[in-house]
Amino acid sequence: MRNLINTLLSLFGTIYRYRYTIWIMAVQEIRAKYAGSVLGVVWNIIHPVVLVFIYWVVFSVGFKVPPPNNIPFLSWFFCAFVAWQCFAESLLSASNSLLRNGNLIKKTVFPAQILPVISILSNLINSVVFIVLLILIMLIQGVDLSFYAFQAAYYIFAISMLSLGAGWFFSAASVFIKDANQLLAVALQTLFWATPIFYNIGMFPESIQVYWKINPIYYLVEGFRDSFIYHRPFWDSPELTVYYWTFTILVFLIGGWFFKSVKKEFADII
Amino acid sequence: MSIVVTIENLSKCFKLYRGPKDRVKEWLHPLRKQYHQPFWALQDINFSIKKGESLGIIGRNGSGKSTLLQIITGVMSPTSGVSVADGRISALLELGTGFDMELSGRDNLYLNGSLMGFSKEQIAERVPLIEEFADIGEFIDQPVKLYSSGMFVRLAFSSAIHVDPDILIIDEALAVGDVKFQNKCYRKFHEFQEMGKTIIFVTHSTDLVAKHCDRAVLLHQGRLMMDGNPNDVINKYLELLLGIPEKKQEKESSQAKAEQPRIVNVPANSDPLFKEFLNKDLSEDHCLQNPTYNGNEHRYGDGSGKIMDYLVVGENNANPLQIQANTIIRIYAKYHFLKKVETPIFGLTLKTIDGVEVFGINTLFERQDVKPRETGEVAIVSYEFPVSLISGEYFVSLGLAESQSGEIIPLDRRYDMVHLKVYNSSSKMGIVDFDLQLQELV
Numbered sequence: 181m182r183n184l185i186n187t188l189l190s191l192f193g194t195i196y197r198y199r200y201t202i203w204i205m206a207v208q209e210i211r212a213k214y215a216g217s218v219l220g221v222v223w224n225i226i227h228p229v230v231l232v233f234i235y236w237v238v239f240s241v242g243f244k245v246p247p248p249n250n251i252p253f254l255s256w257f258f259c260a261f262v263a264w265q266c267f268a269e270s271l272l273s274a275s276n277s278l279l280r281n282g283n284l285i286k287k288t289v290f291p292a293q294i295l296p297v298i299s300i301l302s303n304l305i306n307s308v309v310f311i312v313l314l315i316l317i318m319l320i321q322g323v324d325l326s327f328y329a330f331q332a333a334y335y336i337f338a339i340s341m342l343s344l345g346a347g348w349f350f351s352a353a354s355v356f357i358k359d360a361n362q363l364l365a366v367a368l369q370t371l372f373w374a375t376p377i378f379y380n381i382g383m384f385p386e387s388i389q390v391y392w393k394i395n396p397i398y399y400l401v402e403g404f405r406d407s408f409i410y411h412r413p414f415w416d417s418p419e420l421t422v423y424y425w426t427f428t429i430l431v432f433l434i435g436g437w438f439f440k441s442v443k444k445e446f447a448d449i450i
Numbered sequence: 451m452s453i454v455v456t457i458e459n460l461s462k463c464f465k466l467y468r469g470p471k472d473r474v475k476e477w478l479h480p481l482r483k484q485y486h487q488p489f490w491a492l493q494d495i496n497f498s499i500k501k502g503e504s505l506g507i508i509g510r511n512g513s514g515k516s517t518l519l520q521i522i523t524g525v526m527s528p529t530s531g532v533s534v535a536d537g538r539i540s541a542l543l544e545l546g547t548g549f550d551m552e553l554s555g556r557d558n559l560y561l562n563g564s565l566m567g568f569s570k571e572q573i574a575e576r577v578p579l580i581e582e583f584a585d586i587g588e589f590i591d592q593p594v595k596l597y598s599s600g601m602f603v604r605l606a607f608s609s610a611i612h613v614d615p616d617i618l619i620i621d622e623a624l625a626v627g628d629v630k631f632q633n634k635c636y637r638k639f640h641e642f643q644e645m646g647k648t649i650i651f652v653t654h655s656t657d658l659v660a661k662h663c664d665r666a667v668l669l670h671q672g673r674l675m676m677d678g679n680p681n682d683v684i685n686k687y688l689e690l691l692l693g694i695p696e697k698k699q700e701k702e703s704s705q706a707k708a709e710q711p712r713i714v715n716v717p718a719n720s721d722p723l724f725k726e727f728l729n730k731d732l733s734e735d736h737c738l739q740n741p742t743y744n745g746n747e748h749r750y751g752d753g754s755g756k757i758m759d760y761l762v763v764g765e766n767n768a769n770p771l772q773i774q775a776n777t778i779i780r781i782y783a784k785y786h787f788l789k790k791v792e793t794p795i796f797g798l799t800l801k802t803i804d805g806v807e808v809f810g811i812n813t814l815f816e817r818q819d820v821k822p823r824e825t826g827e828v829a830i831v832s833y834e835f836p837v838s839l840i841s842g843e844y845f846v847s848l849g850l851a852e853s854q855s856g857e858i859i860p861l862d863r864r865y866d867m868v869h870l871k872v873y874n875s876s877s878k879m880g881i882v883d884f885d886l887q888l889q890e891l892v
């Protein structure tokens with residue numbers, strides 16, 4: 181246990197020590213995302229807009245899904261979808277960060293543990309784009325916003341911590357097994373449908389709803405809905421909050437410990 | 451002096467897998483079956499580097515030089531043993547160490563600086579210095595991917611030396627820059643040396659090691675083969691590079707012992723010194739008794755031919771201990787063949803005392819016709835040249851080899867065998883005396 185705590189402290193120490201490096205590289209990652217294509221920033225908006233449009237056509241126009249709790253389906257669904265998208269993209273890019281920067285690891289004395297941090301940080305800009313889009317849709321559909329919307333910042337933080345812990349694990353694993361990221365993508369696909377994003381957990385009997393709640397992402401998507409749609413603070417569901425953070429700290433410890441213990445072999449293999 | 455780098459019992463093993471599948475199989479195997487081939491890139495390396503020393507690391511391709519550097523800098527961890535470095539290391543491993551291709555040169559400087567632990571302000575102070583040294587003009591604000599390889603290495607080198615390192619590690623990289631920039635770099639080296647900083651220099655160019663290092667180590671097949679003064683280490687390296695395994699020498703020489711040396715066609719030469727040389731007893735190696743003989747010569751070859759005697763004639767003196775510059779000297783050498791050699795190669799090389807080659811010549815490269823030689827025959831070759839050198843000490847190496855279907859087999863090479871002390875009345879700089887005429891015209 182002591183070992184784990186030390187690992188955790190040294191990981192945070194490294195992040196603090198290299199904060200300036202992290203900043204430069206995160207800004208660069210964002211710039212790289214936007215530069216190089218003619219439309220630049222626009223692409224990052226077009227992509228989610230097209231997604232939203234397709235979902236709207238399929239669910240609201242095509243299937244005529246009735247609005248849950250009298251909230252327009254698109255707002256209700258997209259709210260959870262944003263939380264999911266932030267998590268999935270952060271995790272995937274963090275997991276890929278070591279292989280993407282193999283050159284740095286092989287040729288310089290580089291603190292590899294900050295690479296997933298940089299990926300997650302630079303991904304925040306995507307989350308912001310998505311949240312702005314969500315707010316626009318809600319305004320168009322006439323859904324009320326409240327101050328609870330600022331709670332999204334807390335959930336984004338929660339998302340980042342979970343994806344960092346998991347990102348340490350998967351990025352280190354992917355150095356040894358190049359397929360790890362493919363496996364992760366498949367797993368995320370499954371997890372997506374296991375999370376109540378498109379559907380309402382209320383459609384299942386109360387007794388089995390707990391199975392959905394085991395999934396820590398449930399806390400995040402419901403949290404986003406609480407913040408934007410139901411206007412509920414996160415402390416209204418203390419069990420879920422405690423569960424989520426226990427889970428996240430565990431993932432963090434395991435991911436951090438795994439990363440540290442295999443780190444010295446990175447330069448040999450990449 | 452204090453020690454800044456300590457390397458003890460250092461070994462590095464790479465696991466070679468036939469494919470990524472094998473790695474997973476090995477990992478999951480219940481009986482821990484091995485699917486990999488161990489490859490020892492470094493084995494049991496021991497040495498240390500003192501503060502202010504300039505160490506050259508030489509070795510053939512694949513001898514483990516790069517791995518050793520990666521371990522010293524901390525990029526890689528050793529499989530066993532320790533490598534401890536005391537002080538800030540700045541390393542220029544391969545081109546453009548950790549430059550991000552998409553970033554501009556300037557941004558890369560900030561990135562690199564931040565990795566070295568500098569604050570934004572400290573980096574901002576250094577950037578103008580780096581810019582000035584690299585001298586790449588407007589390109590500093592262009593993405594690094596647009597750089598030519600020359601610009602790349604200039605910026606990388608510049609950034610590496612401006613982080614105030616205690617230990618500077620330079621890989622082959624410098625070869626890319628142009629001559630002017632290289633010169634600038636070497637001047638910077640000397641500045642560093644004078645400041646008492648430690649430099650580790652890895653290269654294939656033995657001349658550079660001879661010129662810039664005060665100690666060298668030789669790596670061969672992952673082992674530390676030699677550690678000593680640059681010239682000795684370079685000689686050993688050249689032997690590895692050009693020679694054949696030493697063990698063969700013993701076997702063949704004992705075989706050929708029976709062959710009595712004899713001179714077939716006695717040449718007509720009126721020089722009494724030569725006559726004396728010619729008539730010397732042929733049964734033993736007289737080189738060692740020559741007053742100009744260098745006890746630290748480096749000798750190798752397969753032993754089926756021997757350089758058995760030599761004579762230096764300068765201004766009618768035999769084996770003079772000092773030679774007047776710009777006079778003509780003649781070196782005679784006796785070669786004894788212990789087997790039939792169809793195409794012998796005779797050669798001579800002159801080097802400065804720190805190992806820089808001044809010139810070299812051999813009958814193969816000169817396309818000079820040479821007679822085939824019978825077993826037991828003795829050949830006498832003369833080399834005559836003007837000593838256009840500045841004052842100093844020089845070594846002459848003599849060599850005998852055989853050309854066999856395009857391959858050069860060394861029979862007896864005696865590197866640095868002859869020690870020449872040259873006296874030049876003028877105090878010119880450099881190595882060669884060009885007989886330059888300097889005139890004040892107006």
